[in-house]
Amino acid sequence: MxxxxxxxxxxxxxxxxxxxxxxxxxxxxxxxxxxxxxxxxxxxxxxxxxxxxxxxxxxxxxxxxxxxxxxxxxxxxxxxxxxxxxxxxxxxxxxxxxxxxxxxxxxxxxxxxxxxxxxxxxxxxxxxxxxxxxxxxxxxxxxxxxxxxxxxxxxxxxxxxxxxxxxxxxxxxxxxxxxxxxxxxxxxxIGLPAPITAATGMDALSHNLEAFCATNFHPMAEGIALEAMRLINIYLPRAVADGNDLDARMQMLVASSMGATAFQRGLGAMHALAHPLGALYDKHHGLLNAILMPYVLSTNRSAIEEPMSRLSRYLALPTAGFAGVLDWVLFLRRDFGIPHTLAEIGIGEEDADQVAQMASVDPSAPSNPLAFDVDDYRGIFLNACRGDL
Incomplete structure (x- = not known):
């Protein structure tokens, strides 16, 4: 049994x-x-x-x-x-x-x-x-x-x-x-440069978002992730726009700690890909997660419609469901000046096979909402290089 x-x-x-x-x-x-x-x-x-x-x-x-x-x-x-x-x-x-x-x-x-x-x-x-x-x-x-x-x-x-x-x-x-x-x-x-504030804040979002969608049983972590994303929605744009906004800085520190608490529930394909890319290319971890985020969400869509519907309601997004969450993520990236593709930060397609193999055995992979194989990870990586959503 x-x-x-x-x-x-x-x-x-x-x-x-x-x-x-x-x-x-x-x-x-x-x-x-x-x-x-x-x-x-x-x-x-x-x-x-x-x-x-x-x-x-x-x-x-x-x-x-x-x-x-x-x-x-x-x-x-x-x-x-x-x-x-x-x-x-x-x-x-x-x-x-x-x-x-x-x-x-x-x-x-x-x-x-x-x-x-x-x-x-x-x-x-x-x-x-x-x-x-x-x-x-x-x-x-x-x-x-x-x-x-x-x-x-x-x-x-x-x-x-x-x-x-x-x-x-x-x-x-x-x-x-x-x-x-x-x-x-x-x-x-206070005074942390806007690009670093944005990249680290999107890293906090990736932790909470992946934990919210992960497969392991942990309702408390799920609730923490949901509330942390509400804080990020409100306070990350403020922190990026005004580095001296003490309230925004405080709330983002809390949301970051909440993310690492929540991901006891598990992470997923964003981190499974970001880890090998960081090791191979020595790029900022938060920036990698921010770029990968919409491509992983889209590939996971069939398994996360329900949690994304709950998230869109909790954040009172203009559009409901998965589409509303994806629009929100894309808006944040554009607003913060985060690149849309891996190619824009110097990562090409030539290592697709190696990256896919490494991602498929990464410790973050097992709790992804869908069980991705090497071909799936190769596809996500290539989409993120080319900008294909």
């Missing part, structure tokens, strides 16, 4: 400190967690900015000196993690503050995992029970501080790390990779 579809496991986020100015509580939180010399892991584009310097100085004045590590690619690699572990050990650090976009958060969590391990990082890929190999006593505590509203990595129990030798993005997982404390401070996202 097959196992019931209701037989599953649910997990929910960690302690979260929400509101403007909360980043100033970092020294106190470090002391509460027993961190005397944390390592700040941040993006290379942020490390020299006044925002990060203020964090470093605030902690130093409060008696919590920080070692700083920022040698991270936009799609963090295994070598980035190894380099971070070396810096962590050289400075005698005892915890991680991951501050930045998804790359810094993923790298910071992976560094905190790997500090006390003897196995290589790839042995902790989210396959089967690999996570049981982790020496949990060697893991370090993490405080996560997102500065973009997209990945939701701050409430995730995994990191997406690129294996440069294999040219694959791999999901590194352990339940205790979930940060112990999250700071959602919208002041840290």
């Amino acid at each position: 097959s196992k019931s579809p209701y037989f599953t496991n649910w997990n929910y986020p960690t302690a979260m400190r929400v509101g403007p100015g909360r980043v100033r509580e970092l020294p106190q939180l470090c002391r509460e967690m027993g961190m005397a010399t944390p390592m700040l892991v941040t993006d290379p584009g942020l490390v020299a900015l006044p925002m990060v310097q203020a964090v470093v100085e605030n902690c130093l004045v409060a008696g919590v000196p920080l070692a700083v590590f920022s040698e991270i690619k936009g799609n963090p690699t295994g070598n980035n993690v190894s380099d971070g572990v070396a810096v962590f050990k050289a400075h005698g650090c005892d915890g991680v503050i991951a501050l930045g976009g998804g790359s810094a958060l993923d790298a910071g969590k992976a560094i905190a995992l790997m500090v006390g391990q003897t196995h290589p990082i790839w042995e902790f890929e989210d396959v089967g029970d690999n996570y049981l190999k982790v020496n949990t006593h060697g893991m370090m505590p993490v405080i996560a501080v997102p500065t973009t509203a997209g990945t939701g990595s701050e409430v995730g129990r995994s990191s997406v790390i690129t294996d440069e030798n294999a040219k694959l993005k791999k999901i590194i997982f352990h339940p205790r990779m979930l940060p112990e404390i999250v700071l959602l401070d919208p002041e840290l996202t």
